[in-house]
Amino acid sequence: MNILVFIKQVADTEARILIKGDNRSLEIENKYNLNFFDEFAVEEAIRFKGKVKDSKISVCTYGGKKAVEALRTAIAMGADQAYLIDNTDLDTDDPLITAKILAGFAKKEGFDLILCGRQAIDDENGNIGAMVAEFLKIPHVTAITKLDVVDEKKIIVENDIEGGKETKEVQLPALLTTQKGINEPRVPLITGVMKAMKANIPVIDPVTLGLAKESLDRNASKIKILSYETPKGRPPVKIIDGETPEEKVKKLIKLLREEAKVL
Amino acid sequence: MSKDIFVFIECKEGSIRKTSFELLSKGKELAEKLSSELYAVLLGFDTKSLIDEIKPFAHKILSVDTELLKDYRWDTYTDAMEYLIKKYSPYLVLGASTITGKDLFPRLAARLDAPIVSDAIGIEVTDGEIKIKKPIYGGKIISWVTTQNTPISIVTFRPNSFSIVKGDTAAEVIDERLEISMDSRINTNRIDKGGSKKVDLQEADFIICGGRGMKGPENFNILEEIAEILGGRVGASRAVVDSKWRDYEDQVGKSGKTVSPKLYIGCGVSGALHHTMGMDTSKVIVAVNKDPNALIFQYADYGIVDDLFNILPALKDGLKNLKQEA
Ligand SMILES: Cc1cc2nc3c(=O)[nH]c(=O)nc-3n(C[C@H](O)[C@H](O)[C@H](O)COP(=O)(O)OP(=O)(O)OC[C@H]3O[C@@H](n4cnc5c(N)ncnc54)[C@H](O)[C@@H]3O)c2cc1C
Numbered sequence: 001m002n003i004l005v006f007i008k009q010v011a012d013t014e015a016r017i018l019i020k021g022d023n024r025s026l027e028i029e030n031k032y033n034l035n036f037f038d039e040f041a042v043e044e045a046i047r048f049k050g051k052v053k054d055s056k057i058s059v060c061t062y063g064g065k066k067a068v069e070a071l072r073t074a075i076a077m078g079a080d081q082a083y084l085i086d087n088t089d090l091d092t093d094d095p096l097i098t099a100k101i102l103a104g105f106a107k108k109e110g111f112d113l114i115l116c117g118r119q120a121i122d123d124e125n126g127n128i129g130a131m132v133a134e135f136l137k138i139p140h141v142t143a144i145t146k147l148d149v150v151d152e153k154k155i156i157v158e159n160d161i162e163g164g165k166e167t168k169e170v171q172l173p174a175l176l177t178t179q180k181g182i183n184e185p186r187v188p189l190i191t192g193v194m195k196a197m198k199a200n201i202p203v204i205d206p207v208t209l210g211l212a213k214e215s216l217d218r219n220a221s222k223i224k225i226l227s228y229e230t231p232k233g234r235p236p237v238k239i240i241d242g243e244t245p246e247e248k249v250k251k252l253i254k255l256l257r258e259e260a261k262v263l
Numbered sequence: 264m265s266k267d268i269f270v271f272i273e274c275k276e277g278s279i280r281k282t283s284f285e286l287l288s289k290g291k292e293l294a295e296k297l298s299s300e301l302y303a304v305l306l307g308f309d310t311k312s313l314i315d316e317i318k319p320f321a322h323k324i325l326s327v328d329t330e331l332l333k334d335y336r337w338d339t340y341t342d343a344m345e346y347l348i349k350k351y352s353p354y355l356v357l358g359a360s361t362i363t364g365k366d367l368f369p370r371l372a373a374r375l376d377a378p379i380v381s382d383a384i385g386i387e388v389t390d391g392e393i394k395i396k397k398p399i400y401g402g403k404i405i406s407w408v409t410t411q412n413t414p415i416s417i418v419t420f421r422p423n424s425f426s427i428v429k430g431d432t433a434a435e436v437i438d439e440r441l442e443i444s445m446d447s448r449i450n451t452n453r454i455d456k457g458g459s460k461k462v463d464l465q466e467a468d469f470i471i472c473g474g475r476g477m478k479g480p481e482n483f484n485i486l487e488e489i490a491e492i493l494g495g496r497v498g499a500s501r502a503v504v505d506s507k508w509r510d511y512e513d514q515v516g517k518s519g520k521t522v523s524p525k526l527y528i529g530c531g532v533s534g535a536l537h538h539t540m541g542m543d544t545s546k547v548i549v550a551v552n553k554d555p556n557a558l559i560f561q562y563a564d565y566g567i568v569d570d571l572f573n574i575l576p577a578l579k580d581g582l583k584n585l586k587q588e589a
Pocket residue numbers: 036473474475476477499500501502503514515516517518519520530531532533534535536537538541551552553554557569570571572
């Protein structure tokens with residue numbers, strides 16, 4: 001079985017992010033990680049491989065040269081092979097383009113199961129998974145919290161739906177996006193880290209994936225960033241004083257009614 | 264070219280979700296600016312009784328009423344939306360970034376090769392240009408984006424992004440019939456609607472959120488009581504969910520749900536970045552913490568520095584009295 005995992009390197013939540021003078025680009029502190037939700041995808045691929053013999057896990061990202069770090073993290077965890085689709089000079093803000101490239105890679109590589117994270121924590125879109133599935137004409141399930149293997153052609157997954165959970169039987173090939181709760185991603189062992197350091201990671205030119213160069217750049221993008229701004233901060237907190245808890249609460253309720261007008 | 268607007272109506276437990284009325288209200292405002300029509304798109308089964316509720320909010324209602332659309336599935340819903348969009352060529356399709364919206368709209372966008380902006384919190388249309396407001400990097404940055412090279416754009420919004428304005432139109436109802444088939448590669452076995460009776464966390468106007476300072480699961484009862492008085496929901500920090508005091512579906516924050524209620528009250532929550540990322544777009548934030556240096560006070564509008572076990576009973580009584588007076 002060919003298992004593909006699409007992963008993304010993202011700025012750490014603690015990284016400092018500044019808006020540059022033109023208001024159209026960002027300066028991000030050099031602190032990057034494998035996307036939080038993608039760790040679950042890599043971990044689940046490793047567990048899947050443990051259940052279905054002769055499985056191979058390939059991880060792939062569409063990103064800059066630096067993104068090999070995230071690929072190496074995935075290898076250190078237990079992925080077999082990694083690929084970097086190089087986006088140098090092609091950086092776009094349109095998930096349609098990223099999804100087309102990843103779908104192109106999947107077609108070329110072959111797959112039985114594709115795993116993605118539920119959402120990238122930088123763009124906060126949650127689009128890529130279902131889009132890739134649509135481009136490949138395969139079923140998808142978003143935000144899964146459980147994956148069981150029936151046989152080489154069928155899996156059972158559980159996912160969050162409005163107000164509850166649903167269990168679905170899905171025929172492979174399929175694409176799944178992973179949600180927190182599905183597993184506890186492992187911390188790589190030192191042997192894994194050594195293997196990852198030595199791993200040969202092919203760099204792929206996206207143009208070789210069946211898409212014309214003009215269709216991949218900013219001009220082809222259907223999404224355009226106009227500007228960035230910092231969120232308006234709140235005025236400083238009003239600490240409510242009083243002799244007793246009752247007095248404080250009374251003052252709070254009055255403020256919530258008369259000043260904030262939310263009660 | 265049409266400048267018509269589609270709003271996808273989302274139903275839950277046989278009623279229309281509040282967030283759909285928010286989108287209809289915003290959609291109406293945009294349609295007026297664009298001198299175009301606002302279509303409410305209602306997919307489902309046995310939805311007759313819901314139509315009257317939407318009439319004042321839209322110019323037209325597109326209704327597809329068939330048993331095959333009874334429960335949401337991406338395959339049937341994508342087919343139905345694709346059909347209607349190709350038939351009516353709207354300029355904008357608005358939906359909610361709920362679990363359903365996050366499943367349906369990216370698939371639909373890929374099907375139509377249409378741009379999608381997800382999890383937005385605002386939209387403006389000036390001189391024919393759409394400007395969409397969307398937080399990124401956990402709300403550390405706000406981006407303004409537009410679409411280009413396309414006749415149609417899809418945008419999904421966080422619940423509670425817009426206020427509800429009831430209109431006075433009497434929408435024309437158009438019954439659409441189309442061939443729909445289910446994708447045989449997916450079989451839904453069992454639906455376990457655990458917390459379905461409660462107000463949805465993302466849609467709640469009021470959230471009272473407990474952190475590790477609550478000390479144990481039994482102490483959440485008083486939060487439940489307060490939530491009930493105000494018709495809201497109890498939320499939890501990850502520390503609480505990891506300790507199994509509350510279910511994951513209650514978790515607010517980066518790895519949980521993003522909420523923006525009218526009023527958020529954090530009790531015994533320290534205000535770690537991963538938590539505040541999920542609630543800092545709330546309209547009004549109140550924090551109760553015994554540590555005056557707790558980070559949460561940097562995000563709050565009002566703060567009480569005290570032991571929450573003293574404050575909560577007083578808060579419960581105070582709110583109860585308030586409701587009784589009203
Ligand atoms: C990748 C990642 C993702 C994460 N995602 C999330 C997420 O989605 N949501 C989330 O919440 N967290 C998330 N976290 C965890 C987050 O960083 C914090 O650890 C967590 O939010 C802390 O929870 P807490 O505020 O309940 O607990 P604590 O930080 O332990 O704070 C407890 C607070 O209670 C106060 N307190 C104690 N006793 C009392 C009392 N009697 N009266 C009044 N106050 C009292 C204390 O002063 C303290 O401020 C994530 C972390 C990581 C690394």
